[in-house]
Amino acid sequence: MRYTPSEIEPRWQAVWDADASLYAAEDVTAGKPKYYVLEMLPYPSGQLHMGHVRNYSIGDALARYQWMRGFNVLHPMGWDSFGLPAENAAIKNNIPPREWTLGNIAEMRVQMRRMGLSYDWQREVTTCLPDYYKWNQWLFLKMYEKGLAYRKQSKVNWCPQCATVLANEQVVNGRCWRHEDTIVEQRDLTQWFFRITKYADELLDGIDKLDGWPEKVRTMQRNWIGRSEGAEVTFHVTGTGHTITVFTTRIDTIFGATSVQIAPEHPLAKEFGAADSTLQQQIDAMIEQQKLAKEADALGAIEKQGVATGKFATNPFNGEQVPIWIGNYILADYGTGAIMSVPAHDERDFEFATKYGLEIKRVVAPNVDTDDLALPYSGEDEAVLIDSGDWSGKNPLEAQGEMAAYAEANGFGKATVTYRLKDWGVSRQRYWGTPIPIVYCDECGMQPVPLEQLPVLLPEKIDISGEGGSPLSRVPEFVNVKCPTCNGNAKRETDTMDTFVDSSWYFYRYTDAKNDSAPFDSVKANYWFPIDQYIGGVEHAILHLIYSRYWTKVMRDLGLIKNDEPATRLFTQGMVIKNGAKMSKSKGNIVSPDEMIAKYGADATRMYALFAAPPDRDLEWQEDGVAGISRFLARVYRLTTKYAPAIAAHERREKKTHAGSFAALTPEGMKLLRKLNQTIAKITLDFSGRWHFNTCIASVMTLMNEISASEVLMDGGAIAVETQTEVFRALTLMLAPFAPFLSQELWVLLGNEGPVFRASWPVADTELAKEDEIEIPIQVNGKLASVVRVAADASEDAIKSAAHAEEKVASRLAGKTIVKLIYVPGKLVNIVVK
RNA sequence: GCGGAGGUGGCGAAAUUGGCAGACGCACUAGCUUGAGGUGCUAGCGCCGCAAGGCAUAGGGGUUCAAGUCCCCUCCUCCGCACCA
Numbered sequence: 001m002r003y004t005p006s007e008i009e010p011r012w013q014a015v016w017d018a019d020a021s022l023y024a025a026e027d028v029t030a031g032k033p034k035y036y037v038l039e040m041l042p043y044p045s046g047q048l049h050m051g052h053v054r055n056y057s058i059g060d061a062l063a064r065y066q067w068m069r070g071f072n073v074l075h076p077m078g079w080d081s082f083g084l085p086a087e088n089a090a091i092k093n094n095i096p097p098r099e100w101t102l103g104n105i106a107e108m109r110v111q112m113r114r115m116g117l118s119y120d121w122q123r124e125v126t127t128c129l130p131d132y133y134k135w136n137q138w139l140f141l142k143m144y145e146k147g148l149a150y151r152k153q154s155k156v157n158w159c160p161q162c163a164t165v166l167a168n169e170q171v172v173n174g175r176c177w178r179h180e181d182t183i184v185e186q187r188d189l190t191q192w193f194f195r196i197t198k199y200a201d202e203l204l205d206g207i208d209k210l211d212g213w214p215e216k217v218r219t220m221q222r223n224w225i226g227r228s229e230g231a232e233v234t235f236h237v238t239g240t241g242h243t244i245t246v247f248t249t250r251i252d253t254i255f256g257a258t259s260v261q262i263a264p265e266h267p268l269a270k271e272f273g274a275a276d277s278t279l280q281q282q283i284d285a286m287i288e289q290q291k292l293a294k295e296a297d298a299l300g301a302i303e304k305q306g307v308a309t310g311k312f313a314t315n316p317f318n319g320e321q322v323p324i325w326i327g328n329y330i331l332a333d334y335g336t337g338a339i340m341s342v343p344a345h346d347e348r349d350f351e352f353a354t355k356y357g358l359e360i361k362r363v364v365a366p367n368v369d370t371d372d373l374a375l376p377y378s379g380e381d382e383a384v385l386i387d388s389g390d391w392s393g394k395n396p397l398e399a400q401g402e403m404a405a406y407a408e409a410n411g412f413g414k415a416t417v418t419y420r421l422k423d424w425g426v427s428r429q430r431y432w433g434t435p436i437p438i439v440y441c442d443e444c445g446m447q448p449v450p451l452e453q454l455p456v457l458l459p460e461k462i463d464i465s466g467e468g469g470s471p472l473s474r475v476p477e478f479v480n481v482k483c484p485t486c487n488g489n490a491k492r493e494t495d496t497m498d499t500f501v502d503s504s505w506y507f508y509r510y511t512d513a514k515n516d517s518a519p520f521d522s523v524k525a526n527y528w529f530p531i532d533q534y535i536g537g538v539e540h541a542i543l544h545l546i547y548s549r550y551w552t553k554v555m556r557d558l559g560l561i562k563n564d565e566p567a568t569r570l571f572t573q574g575m576v577i578k579n580g581a582k583m584s585k586s587k588g589n590i591v592s593p594d595e596m597i598a599k600y601g602a603d604a605t606r607m608y609a610l611f612a613a614p615p616d617r618d619l620e621w622q623e624d625g626v627a628g629i630s631r632f633l634a635r636v637y638r639l640t641t642k643y644a645p646a647i648a649a650h651e652r653r654e655k656k657t658h659a660g661s662f663a664a665l666t667p668e669g670m671k672l673l674r675k676l677n678q679t680i681a682k683i684t685l686d687f688s689g690r691w692h693f694n695t696c697i698a699s700v701m702t703l704m705n706e707i708s709a710s711e712v713l714m715d716g717g718a719i720a721v722e723t724q725t726e727v728f729r730a731l732t733l734m735l736a737p738f739a740p741f742l743s744q745e746l747w748v749l750l751g752n753e754g755p756v757f758r759a760s761w762p763v764a765d766t767e768l769a770k771e772d773e774i775e776i777p778i779q780v781n782g783k784l785a786s787v788v789r790v791a792a793d794a795s796e797d798a799i800k801s802a803a804h805a806e807e808k809v810a811s812r813l814a815g816k817t818i819v820k821l822i823y824v825p826g827k828l829v830n831i832v833v834k
Numbered sequence: 835g836c837g838g839a840g841g842u843g844g845c846g847a848a849a850u851u852g853g854c855a856g857a858c859g860c861a862c863u864a865g866c867u868u869g870a871g872g873u874g875c876u877a878g879c880g881c882c883g884c885a886a887g888g889c890a891u892a893g894g895g896g897u898u899c900a901a902g903u904c905c906c907c908u909c910c911u912c913c914g915c916a917c918c919a
Contacts, residue, residue: 215839223837224915226915226918228919250919304917608859611847611858627872694848695848695858705858779900781899784854819899828900830900
């Protein structure tokens with residue numbers, strides 16, 4: 001019989017599609033241990049791409065394996081379905097966003113089913129539907145109540161392409177995360193923010209415990225949070241009532257401060273500029289320069305420039321007057337927007353001071369013997385303070401705490417911590433997102449929409465032009481509303497929420513997807529959480545993955561869940577590339593999954609995605625490789641179906657068929673069973689540990705080669721039907737995580753019933769797996785001379801004499817003296833000669 | 835510049851604890867089969883060499899009986915961060 005995936009796959013797909021219970025997770029009362037495996041939900045663009053295929057093939061293999069290992073598996077899927085492409089499609093093709101999106105979802109769901117992915121579709125979550133976004137609004141209001149959602153005016157990132165604001169996390173190299181070629185602008189706007197900074201320390205400290213996450217992601221998150229311990233010190237501006245507070249991590253060097261530098265956007269700069277129009281012009285130029293540099297993501301590249309204000313400030317530690325400068329390299333939105341400049345001990349300050357001829361005053365010296373007294377010197381631990389008043393002679397690290405305490409005691413400073421992390425701006429001036437449930441009343445001011453009035457529905461009839469502000473603001477029926485407090489005329493908030501809000505908690509909704517009285521039932525969430533294995537692309541390392549960690553902590557503090565982190569283990573799979581480059585439309589190197597499936601079948605396509613490289617590495621898509629997998633599956637099919645009738649008739653369904661029949665086992669059968677059990681052991685190990693599916697599949701291929709080589713023996717009766725049963729049964733089970741359609745087909749042909757992935761994973765018999773003969777390499781001076789074949793339990797002496805008996809060994813030993821002989825039991829012999 | 839991951843045949847890769855480098859697959863070569871057309875099977879396939887043998891895991895050095903694996907130096911590729919005081 002010929003292997004025809006185009007016949008087998010649709011047939012089983014129809015069976016599976018008709019049975020919603022097939023992949024359903026059991027409820028929380030199931031007596032089994034739970035296992036929550038999750039792949040990141042896709043944006044429904046309408047077409048699955050190879051990155052998805054790879055991501056889902058990994059997750060599906062794991063889900064099926066864990067089912068076979070006896071776990072209660074939760075393996076859901078959903079749609080991150082709000083977002084701009086739907087609006088763009090509406091503008092371009094005049095299709096309503098909802099219609100376009102739901103159409104895409106339907107198409108992609110078909111593609112996923114065609115791939116045979118084992119999702120529990122009863123738990124499907126579609127974020128753009130009111131039954132989901134209602135809970136976004138509900139959670140928003142809970143956060144509003146707790147002061148975690150607030151409105152403020154600030155400088156925000158504006159993507160002209162999206163015509164909306166972006167959060168800091170969504171700006172990549174100064175460009176929009178969705179539009180690589182679009183430079184993000186800076187604008188002043190009033191926006192809604194989530195107070196993620198409140199959880200900065202917990203988010204940072206939690207990283208240490210995420211030992212199931214890739215180090216790379218942990219490092220990126222640490223960098224992003226950017227915690228910096230230091231101190232604030234307040235300087236009085238001479239002759240005015242003003243003060244300047246600086247932030248420094250090196251308060252110990254304050255006796256070496258020779259100027260104070262403030263950002264051009266610092267409030268005092270404005271003050272100074274007001275009295276001096278030349279100065280104001282210089283300040284304006286710097287502001288413009290910083291803005292442009294930020295937009296070009298070249299803040300680090302601008303040349304340091306400054307302008308002296310002519311004003312002075314008093315160093316509260318020693319009473320010295322230092323000049324106040326405005327520096328183009330000082331950022332208004334980090335720390336206090338002002339620094340003290342210590343040229344002797346900071347590289348940047350040194351550069352600046354040298355350029356403008358400012359005083360350089362050494363206050364730290366190395367306390368170890370060194371000739372290198374060059375400045376700037378930034379040593380801390382092996383150093384000592386000099387010319388620093390009462391702190392002279394102290395170690396800098398020690399002095400830092402003391403000096404901050406001193407500043408605090410005297411009212412001009414304190415120890416403090418700053419973060420690079422900023423609050424999460426969530427307002428979007430777009431239509432296709434969750435409406436922010438807030439109403440503005442002339443009388444009562446800002447009012448939250450009462451919970452019982454949720455959801456605030458998106459109006460269906462809307463004209464999206466892509467121009468001029470938030471589309472919702474042009475829908476009077478939406479905007480005009482009665483104030484929930486005074487019932488007077490009021491207006492709705494017309495911005496919608498960032499779509500990253502949707503994906504911050506969607507995985508909780510899977511645990512109770514149809515709940516219409518709460519986002520989910522806490523009992524259910526607490527049973528399933530945390531996620532045991534989360535799988536997705538590394539591109540979300542600081543976007544989705546930091547937001548969802550934050551959201552988990554917020555929901556915990558709202559009493560909804562108990563876990564501190566969403567996922568115990570995270571796996572970031574590599575990219576799928578073609579001809580050395582990431583697949584993309586612009587490069588024209590896209591390979592369509594549908595085309596692959598049509599040509600080779602879903603099984604071969606999925607299996608290739610797992611075989612071609614370890615899952616964490618980039619994978620070069622080679623169609624010839626898919627053809628190779630397809631040939632392999634065809635061989636499995638041909639051989640299994642050849643013996644299946646006899647095996648099925650034999651009707652041996654027990655796990656350990658060989659138990660009573662060892663005596664009847666032929667040496668040839670024994671050999672095959674040995675290989676089988678070695679393969680089971682190898683795959684089981686790789687599955688539980690390193691996830692190297694490529695080597696798993698390679699070892700199944702090796703087994704298959706051995707079975708092929710035994711065909712004559714099976715035909716001739718040298719390998720009995722009992723043994724055949726054992727071999728083909730296990731082979732089929734081992735293929736189930738990788739090639740679900742084929743293994744299901746073979747499972748039934750072998751006389752079994754029910755889903756193959758609910759059968760038990762085979763257990764390796766270590767006794768059977770043992771070799772009775774082993775090969776021992778014989779080295780002479782570390783170089784391979786020969787290999788001897790000996791009984792597995794051969795004595796050291798027997799192996800040594802076998803080694804000496806080898807002609808090639810003897811010839812290399814001739815005329816030499818044996819200095820030493822290394823024998824590693826079961827591994828090798830190395831004869832060292834002179 | 836800082837941090838991380840990598841560099842092994844023509845290609846994707848394997849070598850899990852320092853112990854036969856290149857499993858498995860692709861491509862290629864030869865033969866058989868098939869007969870129309872990405873068929874199946876058998877054998878070969880790191881490099882040099884007729885062979886014996888030698889040389890090979892980015893390059894150089896070291897430790898060891900033994901190094902892809904451990905240590906030191908250098909080079910290259912990819913990713914992240916980068917005036918954050």
